[in-house]
Amino acid sequence: MSIDQSYNQWADSYDNNLNKTRDLDQIVTKEVLGKLKFSEVLELGCGTGKNTTWLLEKASNIQALDFSRKMLDLAKAKIQSEKVHFLQADLKAFWPVPNNAFDLITSSLVLEHIDDLHIIFRQAFDKLRQGGYFFISELHPNKQYQGSQAKFETPDGKTHFLEVYTHHISEFTDTAFMHSFNLVELKEWFDEGDENGAPRLVSFVFQKK
Numbered sequence: 001m002s003i004d005q006s007y008n009q010w011a012d013s014y015d016n017n018l019n020k021t022r023d024l025d026q027i028v029t030k031e032v033l034g035k036l037k038f039s040e041v042l043e044l045g046c047g048t049g050k051n052t053t054w055l056l057e058k059a060s061n062i063q064a065l066d067f068s069r070k071m072l073d074l075a076k077a078k079i080q081s082e083k084v085h086f087l088q089a090d091l092k093a094f095w096p097v098p099n100n101a102f103d104l105i106t107s108s109l110v111l112e113h114i115d116d117l118h119i120i121f122r123q124a125f126d127k128l129r130q131g132g133y134f135f136i137s138e139l140h141p142n143k144q145y146q147g148s149q150a151k152f153e154t155p156d157g158k159t160h161f162l163e164v165y166t167h168h169i170s171e172f173t174d175t176a177f178m179h180s181f182n183l184v185e186l187k188e189w190f191d192e193g194d195e196n197g198a199p200r201l202v203s204f205v206f207q208k209k
C-alpha cells in the first residue's frame with residue numbers, strides 16, 4: 001500500500017490510538033518553537049492538525065501541506081480559521097506555495113517517509129526568507145536501528161507497517177549544510193522515566209543563511 005493510502009486508512013484512529021511518538025512530538029514542538037518568533041509558517045505533513053492548532057496561537061498565516069486527503073479532511077474539520085490554508089500536495093514534488101515567503105517551516109514525523117532529503121532541503125531553502133527557521137522533529141534513528149517504525153492497527157486487528165527510510169543524524173546535518181542552512185539547535189528527547197534508554201525523538205532547528 002502506498003504511503004498516502006496508508007495514512008488515509010490510519011486517519012480515523014491517528015488522534016486516538018496510544019502513540020508515544022506523536023505525544024512526545026507535541027511536547028517537543030511547543031518547547032522548541034515556543035522560544036522562537038515567527039509569523040508566516042509553512043507546515044509540512046500537517047496530518048490531522050495536531051501541531052497546527054498550537055502554531056495558530058503564534059502565527060498570523062499558516063500554509064499546511066499534506067498528501068493524504070483523509071488526514072487533511074480531519075484537520076479541516078478541527079480547525080476553521082482564515083489564518084490556515086490546507087493544501088493537498090506531495091512533498092516529493094513541487095510545493096505549491098510562494099518562494100521567500102515564510103519565516104518558519106515545520107516538519108514533524110514526516111521525513112521518515114521521504115527517501116531523498118535533498119528534495120526537502122532544496123525547497124525549504126527556496127520557500128524561506130533569509131534568516132528563516134526550519135524545524136524538524138523525527139523518530140530518532142537509534143529507535144529505527146532497533147526496529148521502531150510508523151505503524152497502526154487496522155480495523156481487523158492486523159498491524160500495518162508503513163514504508164519508511166532511516167536517516168542518520170549526520171544525513172540531516174550534512175544535507176542542511178549542503179543547502180546553505182546553519183544548525184541552531186539539535187536535541188534528543190526521551191520517554192519520561194526512560195532517560196537511560198534510546199532517545200525517542202531528535203529535533204533540529206536550522207536557519208537559512
Ligand SMILES: C[S@@+](CC[C@H](N)C(=O)[O-])C[C@H]1O[C@@H](n2cnc3c(N)ncnc32)[C@H](O)[C@@H]1O
Nearest residue numbers: 007045046047050066067068090091108109113
Ligand atoms: C506521522 S504523520 C505526522 C502528522 C503531523 N505532522 C503530526 O505530527 O501529527 C505523517 C504525515 O506526513 C504525511 N506525508 C508523508 N509523506 C508525505 C509526502 N510525500 N507528501 C505529503 N505528505 C506526506 C502523511 O500523510 C501524514 O499526514
